[in-house]
Amino acid sequence: MFGQYRGRCAAAWALIGKGTAGALLLSVLLGTGILPARAGDPENLRRAELSGIAQIVQKEIRAGRIPGAVVLVGNEGRIVYRKAFGYAALGPERMPMTVGTLFDLASLTKVVATTTAVMQLVEQGRLELDAPAARYWPAFGENGKGAITVRELLTHYSGLAPDLNLATPWSGYRGALRAIIAEKPVAEPGTRYVYSDINFEALGEIIHRVSGEALDVYCAKHIFGPLGMRETTFRPPAWERYRIAPTEYLDGKLRWGEVHDPTAYRMGGVSGHAGLFSTAGDLAVFAQALLDGGSYHGVRILDGPIVERMTIPQSPPGKVRLRGLGWDLAAPFAPNRDDLLPVGAYDHTGFTGTLLWIDPVSRTYVIILTNRVYPFGKGNAGPLREAVINLLSAHLAPLTDAQVAARRPLLGRYYAEVGGPNGAGPVQAGVDVLEAERFAPLKGLRVGLITNQTGVDAHGNRTADLLARAPGVRLVAIFSPEHGLYGDLDEKVASGMEPSLGLPVYSLYGQVRRPTGAMLQGVDALVFDMQDAGARFYTYITTMAYAMEAAAKHGIPFYVLDRPDPIGANVVQGPILDADLESFTGCFPLPVRYGMTIGELAEMFNAEDHLGADLHVIRMRGYRRSDWYDQTGLRWVAPSPNLRTLAETALYPGVGLVEGANVSVGRGTDMPFELVGAPWIDAERLAQYLNDRDIAGVRFVPTAFTPGASRYQGRLCRGVRVVLIDRQTLDAPALGVEIASALTRLYPEKFQTRRILGMVGARWVLAAIRRGEDPRLIVAQWHRELRDFARLRGRYLLY
Incomplete structure (x- = not known):
């Protein structure tokens, strides 16, 4: 059989040189679908510029990370690069990779088949994105899933676990449906991104119920057939085996022509999350159809607005893990892509080693197909994908955020809301607000200032100098945290004097960690102005909490000059601190990343720990919770010696x-x-x-x-x-x-x-790591306790 297939390929290659008809027949025989670009056509990307792809792929083959690959690049409506490398199989007889090799697409099924089908039904008014999924599959709503919407399934914000438990004895498609019904969410819908195959397994059944056609039948009839994607199918016929790249030995048997994904395999080969087989040429047709607004050669599978809608951010408001509908989002191809916001292009990968990346800004798409799991699941397609994307980006012009927004107008609002890498600023930090108010809250007071090198205003003036010069305010003492007043020490810090002001500097990271009564002698108010790092174990927030305790004990008002959470105050991540593990590196049961400003933390500590401080937070102006520090317009000052950027x-x-x-x-x-x-x-x-x-x-x-x-x-x-x-x-x-x-x-x-x-x-996290549990499951478990923290946190948010 394999010999017959090689003979067919050789006959096809013999047609090269017989003109357009030969090239067309070659395209049909090898499943490429689109004619190659002709010499002299004005592509932005040319074959000569992309010759480096061959070196990249061959390097990965030599490294043993992949047995072979097919790489195809399209630009401005034409294929500008298409080549096969290495072998699809290495034994007992070597099977060369060809541009017409069929691959198990794995999770590309989610976007090529399932997402497209869902969006067709949305376009027809038969599905509503924000309707509960249980409206279309009533039993799905059991076990706490009644509120999950179709949109949340598509964006992976449903809160469902990563996949069904294969340790349970269910089997077949109907067995999978029963297992899905029995699933309980691991996070509240809309609150947490959890990449879940169950989402798309459920969507596959919803397509079946709404359309009256099984997923594979529906896709063949309404997507692949109309586009001429003749090589794309679930469950390819046995006679095609020697055109298919085998995947992995599982349970002693090589998966060859049968779906690799264990859940899809148990379901019978057809699922909304995996099971689709295709060629690079067929995927090129699909990619070009999306770039052309949902149509190919006069055949329309989606309206242009629907294509745009599913490929712009659709995650719940305030979430930083950006997803389109089905698709992941990425910066467009450009040599400065790392400086751009991660929207403009869209992509998806597959576990077997597949990639489909589409960039409407440059009208470029990239298809990389490998069977990196062959034969024992040890390969890695990541370096290949990254190197090819970087090479392509290097051959296109740099972009600005404004150019991206202009070329994809529906992203304009997103760019305006999120701000570019240089920020939409300016934000006024608490010290700037206090300065604008002419230090009125502190008039007539003798002030002790807890600060370090980060305590500066928008112009770089030290808060200590501002207070020392403020009319009606008398700065009498300075207190410094870990790393000292100048933030340059990585050891215990001694007390001393501030030379330019002639004031005592009391170290709170030396012999004592709380201001003593002697230090507070003659102080009418304590002012705290330091930039924290947004992480539970960063000690500046503990220093603030301890100083609040001391202020309350001595009846001294406590002022916090608020500053941004540098890594965003709209994200909460990580396990919550066990109460009996509280220490200087964790003084309150916070998650690792708490998503709060230092002023909000002060409000929480004061109320929840019953500190009794006379607390005053000088709020920022112009601050948005989603801002990273470089989006605030404030100058960056390294908060400590080992956090420089x-x-x-x-x-x-x-x-x-x-x-x-x-x-x-x-x-x-x-x-x-x-x-x-x-x-x-x-x-x-x-x-x-x-x-x-x-x-x-x-x-x-x-x-x-x-x-x-x-x-x-x-x-x-x-x-x-x-x-x-x-x-x-x-x-x-x-x-x-x-x-x-x-x-x-x-x-x-x-x-x-x-x-x-x-x-x-958290002891339970450590125990799970030591037991060898999958980290993704560990993360899913801590999402439950974050729901309670989110409710607590909500009481103290100031912005």
């Missing part, structure tokens, strides 16, 4: 979780909290393991470094550099659990898992 601050709530154990997190290097390493780590092994986990927002690069201070000072460490790709999609505490779990699994005799408890703050 906003990127490091974003990674800190994750990488910081493992700092208590016997690993270096980059202290004593130029990249603190961007590194994780130790002398006993295999860098390549750890990087590949973590990249295979497909952790949103980051990638991992093997590296070696020698810390100049702190743990492993002067010793060579090997490990990973954590590269922040998309801060909007990053769940930092989940990243920390992934790193801890990886080190526990790979180095059970070396990594001291127990020692991370202080930073993790």
Whole structure:
């Protein structure tokens, strides 16, 4: 059979040189679907510019991360690159990869089949996005799922678990439906992003119930057939086997021509989340149809407005994990794509090693198909995808946010609301507001100021200097936190004098951590002005809480000059601190990332811990909870020696979780909290393991470094550099659990898992990591307790 297939391919290739008819027949025989670009056509991307793709793919094949691949690039209506590399199968007889090889698309099924079908039914008025899914499948609403909407299923904000439990003995499609009905949400609908195959398994059944046609029948009739996608199908026929790239040995049997996904396999090969097979050529037809507003060669499958609607942000308001309807969102192709907001293009990947990426801004699409799981599930398509995307981006012009919004007008409102990388600012911090009010609240008072190098106004003037010059205000003492008044010490700090003002500086990170009665002698009011880092274990918020206790004890009013949460005050992530683990690195049962300003925290601490402080928060002006620090217009001042950049601050709530154990997190290097390493780590092994986990927002690069201070000072460490790709999609505490779990699994005799408890703050999380539970399931479990915290937090929000 394989020999016959090779003969058919050879005959097809012989047609090259026979003119257009030969090329067309070749396209049909190999399932490419669209004619290749002709020489001289004015593409923005040309074949010569893309010759580097071959080197990228061949490097990945040599590294053993993939057996082969098909890469296809379309631009401005034409295919500008299409080539097959390596082998689809390596034994017992090698099967070369061809541009017509059929691939198990895995999760591309979600967007190519299911999302398209749902949006067709929405367009026809037969489905409503914001209607409960139970309206169309009543039994789905059982077990607490009655409020989940169709939109929440499409955006992965339903709160359902990642997938059905395969340890239970259900079987067949109807068995899967019963298992879905029995599922209970792990998070409240609309509150938390949880990527869930169950969402699309349910949508597949809803399509069946609304249309009266099974999902595979519906898609063949209303999507693939009309577009001429003749190679695209669920459950390909047995005679096509030698055109199909095999996937993985599971249960001793090679999945070849049968769906790889275990749940879809148990369901019989047809599911809304996986099961579709196709070729690069057919996917090119589909991608071009979307770029052309839902039509291809005069055949329309969706209206243009529907295509736009499903490929712009559709996540619940205030959520930073951005999803379209079905699709993930990304910055457009451009050499400066890392500086753009993560919207404009849209994409999806598949577990087997597939990618479909569409950029309406440059009218470019990229299809990468591999069977990276062949033969034993050890491959990795991530480096290939990233390298190809970077190469394409390098060949297109830089973009501004305004250009993106102009080319996709429906994103204009989003850009206006979120602000570009330079921010929509300006925000007035509490000190600026106090200054504008001519320090009226402090008139006639002798003031003690708790501050450090971050206590500055919009013009860079120190709050200490402002108070010292303020008419009617007398600054009499300064108090400094960890790292000292100038934020340059990484050790215990001694008290001293501020030379320019001639005032005492009392250290709250030396012999004492609370202001004493002697320190407060002659002080009428305490003022707190420092920038925190948005993470529970950052000690500045504890210093504030302790100082509030002292102020209450001595009957002194306490003023907080509010400042932004630098990593956004609209996101709550991570496990909540066990009450009996409270310490200087966690003085209140907060989640790791609490999504509150320092003034809001002060209100919460005062009320919930019954501190009894006479508290006054000087609120910011112009602040939006979704603002990252670089969107406020305020100048960045590193809050401590090892948080030098906003990127490091974003990674800190994750990488910081493992700092208590016997690993270096980059202290004593130029990249603190961007590194994780130790002398006993295999860098390549750890990087590949973590990249295979497909952790949103980051990638991992093997590296070696020698810390100049702190743990492993002067010793060579090997490990990973954590590269922040998309801060909007990053769940930092989940990243920390992934790193801890990886080190526990790979180095059970070396990594001291127990020692991370202080930073993790929850015994049940540590126990789950030590048991080897999947980090995604651990994250899903802490979402439940975050609901209670969200209600508590809501009482104290000021913005």
